[in-house]
Amino acid sequence: MLLLSSSLFATVNMTGVIDKGNHSFIIKSNGSLYAVGENTEGYMGTGTTSTRNTYSYILSSVNTSISPNAVLATGYTHSLLLKSGQLWGTGYNGTGQLGINDDANRSVWTTMPEAVVTLAAGTYHGFAIKNDGTLLATGYNGVGQLGTSSNTNIFAWTTVLTTTNAVVAGDGFSLALRNDGSVWATGYNANGQLGNGTSSNSLSWIQVITQDVVQIMAGHSHSLALKSDGTLWTTGYNANGQLGLGDITDRYSWTKVLTASVSSLMAGDHFSFFITTTGDLWGTGQNLDGQLGINSSQDALLWKLITGNVQSVGAQALNIVI
Numbered sequence: 001m002l003l004l005s006s007s008l009f010a011t012v013n014m015t016g017v018i019d020k021g022n023h024s025f026i027i028k029s030n031g032s033l034y035a036v037g038e039n040t041e042g043y044m045g046t047g048t049t050s051t052r053n054t055y056s057y058i059l060s061s062v063n064t065s066i067s068p069n070a071v072l073a074t075g076y077t078h079s080l081l082l083k084s085g086q087l088w089g090t091g092y093n094g095t096g097q098l099g100i101n102d103d104a105n106r107s108v109w110t111t112m113p114e115a116v117v118t119l120a121a122g123t124y125h126g127f128a129i130k131n132d133g134t135l136l137a138t139g140y141n142g143v144g145q146l147g148t149s150s151n152t153n154i155f156a157w158t159t160v161l162t163t164t165n166a167v168v169a170g171d172g173f174s175l176a177l178r179n180d181g182s183v184w185a186t187g188y189n190a191n192g193q194l195g196n197g198t199s200s201n202s203l204s205w206i207q208v209i210t211q212d213v214v215q216i217m218a219g220h221s222h223s224l225a226l227k228s229d230g231t232l233w234t235t236g237y238n239a240n241g242q243l244g245l246g247d248i249t250d251r252y253s254w255t256k257v258l259t260a261s262v263s264s265l266m267a268g269d270h271f272s273f274f275i276t277t278t279g280d281l282w283g284t285g286q287n288l289d290g291q292l293g294i295n296s297s298q299d300a301l302l303w304k305l306i307t308g309n310v311q312s313v314g315a316q317a318l319n320i321v322i
Contacts, residue, residue: 027062031062036055039052043079043090044090045081063085072119075122076124078090090106099126117129118167120168135160137154139154142172144201145173147184147202147203164179165179170219170220185206186204187202192237198252213228215264218267219270219271222236231256231257232274234255235252240286241300271285282306
C-alpha cells in the first residue's frame with residue numbers, strides 16, 4: 001500500500017493523484033505525469049515492467065484543466081489516459097481492455113484514434129465518453145459490465161450508450177449518468193450494486209434512478225449517487241458498513257442515507273466518503289488499516305466526521321488522499 005504525505009503534495013505542486021494501492025500516479029500542475037510502485041504488466045507505460053521505487057517521469061502534456069480522475073483511469077493492471085484530447089492506453093490487454101483491437105499487452109503508452117473528454121476503468125474493462133455524450137466501452141464483459149446485451153469481450157472501442165455525462169466502473173459492474181440526470185447500470189449484481197431491486201446480473205443497461213442525479217461513484221461492489229438536492233443514496237454490498245446505514249446488511253435498491261448538504265462523493269473498495277457544502281469530510285466502511293482516518297482500526301457502520309476545510313478527496317482500494 002502506498003500512502004502519499006502532505007509534504008509530497010507541496011513538493012511536486014501537483015493537481016491530482018491516482019493511487020491503486022500497489023502503484024500510484026501523480027499529475028503535476030505543468031501537465032507532467034509521474035509514477036511509482038509495481039509495474040508488472042507495463043501499466044506505467046515506461047517501456048519496461050520494472051518496479052519503480054521513486055517517482056519517475058512518464059510523459060508530459062496531460063490535461064490539467066479537468067479532474068485527474070477524468071484524465072487518468074487505472075484498472076487492475078491497465079491504464080488509460082486522456083492526452084491532448086486523444087485516448088492512450090498501456091498495460092495488460094488480454095481481454096481487450098486497451099481497445100486496440102488485439103489482445104497483446106503494451107508497456108508503452110499507445111494512442112488510439114478516439115477523441116474523448118473523460119475516462120473510467122473497471123478491473124478489466126474501460127470506458128470513454130466523447131464530446132457529444134457517446135459512451136464507448138472495451139474489455140472484459142463476462143458478466144455484462146459493458147452493457148452490450150451479451151457477455152462477449154470487446155477488443156475495440158464500441159458505442160454502448162448515448163447522451164452520457166459520466167461513467168464509473170466497479171468490479172464487474174458499471175454505472176452511467178445521463179444528461180437528463182438518470183442513472184443506468186449494467187453487469188454483476190449479486191449484492192445489489194445495480195440498485196434495481198434484484199440480485200440478478202444484467203447484460204444490458206437498465207435505468208435504476210430516473211432523475212436529479214449529479215454525481216455517481218462505484219466501489220468494489222457498492223454504489224453511491226448524489227442528487228441535486230444534496231441527498232446521498234447508496235446500494236449494494238455493505239459487509240463493512242460502506243453504505244453508512246448503521247448495519248452490515250446489503251441493499252438491493254437505492255436507499256436515501258442522508259439529507260445533509262452533500263457536495264461531492266468518493267468511494268474506495270469497501271469504504272465511502274462525502275464532502276459537505278461547508279467542507280466537512282465524512283467517511284464510513286472498512287477501516288482495518290485506518291483508511292478512514294478516525295484514529296481507530298474498527299470499521300464504521302455510520303458516517304463519521306473526519307476533518308474539515310476539505311476541497312477534494314481521492315480514494316482507492318486501501319487508502320485515501322485529501
